[in-house]
Amino acid sequence: MLGSYSDFYANNQFRALQQFFKWYAEEDPDEPKPNIMLGMSPPKVDEKLVPVFTPEELDALLKTCKGGGFQARRDAAILSLFRDAALSLPPGTPVVELKRTTFEATGRAVEVMCAVIAADMSTFDYRFPIPD
Structure with a gap:
């Protein structure tokens, strides 16, 4: 798996299998089963820096958004947001x-939101009611 997929993906799959075999070993207290993942260590994940656009590159991209159509205005807004907000974060x-x-209620999407925020300045708390 390590040769075909990223380190992160292999590590994520390891963690999923680790949880599954932990559950499997403890599922039936009357019939204990061995946890074959016990004592195994996950694959190492190397930190990879993601390349980012420089302000000059974003300005060049913004110049390609000429025109008055919806797509041109949308693209210009997205690129302006990247230039004005995302690049204000320190590198790294x-x-x-x-x-x-x-x-x-019918299942039709009525709102789509995508945001990029600084991870070290945010906390997320989600609470979902689980019906019986």
Whole structure:
């Protein structure tokens, strides 16, 4: 798996299997099973820096958004947001990309939100009611 996929993906799959085998070993107290993942260590994840656009590169991209159509205005707004907000973070600052879709009762999406925020300055708390 390590040769075909990223370190992060392999580590994530390891963690999922680790939780599954922990559950499997403890599922039936009357019939204990061995946890084959016990004592195994996860694959190492190397930190990878994600390349970011320089202000000059964003300005060059912004020049391609000429025109009065919806797509040109949308693209110009997105690029302006990146230039004005995202690049104000110091290099190396971890960020979180938050995506949320709100649906109406019929299942139709009525709102889509995507935000990139500084991860070291944010806390998320979600509470979901779980029906019986």
